[in-house]
Amino acid sequence: MAETYVSGVAGRYATALFELARDANAVDAVKADLDRFAALIAESDDLKRLVRSAVFSSEEQERAVAAILDKAGIGGLAGNFFKTVAANRRLFTVEAIIRAYEALVFAYKGEVMAEVTVAQPLSESHAATLKQALDAMTGKNVKLAVEVDPSLLGGLKVKLGSKLVDASLKTKLNSIRTAMKEVR
Structure with missing residues (x-):
């Protein structure tokens, strides 16, 4: 795989997730879950507000994200990742993380x-x-x-x-x- 560089907070999170997914042979499964979460964001103004707003506490974000993931059937590596992002108050970067992960997957597959x-x-x-x-x-x-x-x-x-x-x-x-x- 040619080196692909993604920068910033989103890049660091995406790289960490990609490396975990690659080691677990789950690159495509994680991408599918990320794409599903991105589609949920695109469809819901409430979820957009939750993701982009700083007024929600990390506990509120964690609870809301856990409920959304459960309802959407997103679990495993991607589910744990989203919960970690919410716990670390970095949910506002999730859309950029998804794009950076996608870039890493494309580079990985040529x-x-x-x-x-x-x-x-x-x-x-x-x-x-x-x-x-x-x-x-x-x-x-x-x-x-x-x-x-x-x-x-x-x-x-x-x-x-x-x-x-x-x-x-x-x-x-x-x-x-x-x-x-x-x-x-």
């Missing part, structure tokens, strides 16, 4: 995540064509995370690691507008 923003949903054939092009460009297996943003008007933006390719109609129109202002 995969890369491409964040693609499009004006309209991609058809399966367009997504496959884009994936093939990115696979060929990187020499790795690229996973697409597609987000729809109608304000782009057309085209797409692709973020791959620290590189961003912006081929959106919105950006092209803004460039033309700027060039027209310079002509005056």
Whole structure:
């Protein structure tokens, strides 16, 4: 595995969890549990508030997280991890931890995540064509995370690691507008 560096508090927690999961042969199981918890956060404003707010005590966060994990069926390594994060008053970093863990898993598997923003949903054939092009460009297996943003008007933006390719109609129109202002 090529070294992947994640930094900050979230990076340290994600690295510790990844190493435990790798040693326990549970990398994919833990990722599935983290993804499930991330989906719960995305679906619930109350859970977002619990995760992001500093007004709750660590005991309140621990109790709430334990109940949520129990109801969602998240246990084992990931369940204990979330409880530890809550006990250490670091629940506000859980979303960043999940993203950092995902980056570590992708690097471990020789995969890369491409964040693609499009004006309209991609058809399966367009997504496959884009994936093939990115696979060929990187020499790795690229996973697409597609987000729809109608304000782009057309085209797409692709973020791959620290590189961003912006081929959106919105950006092209803004460039033309700027060039027209310079002509005056």
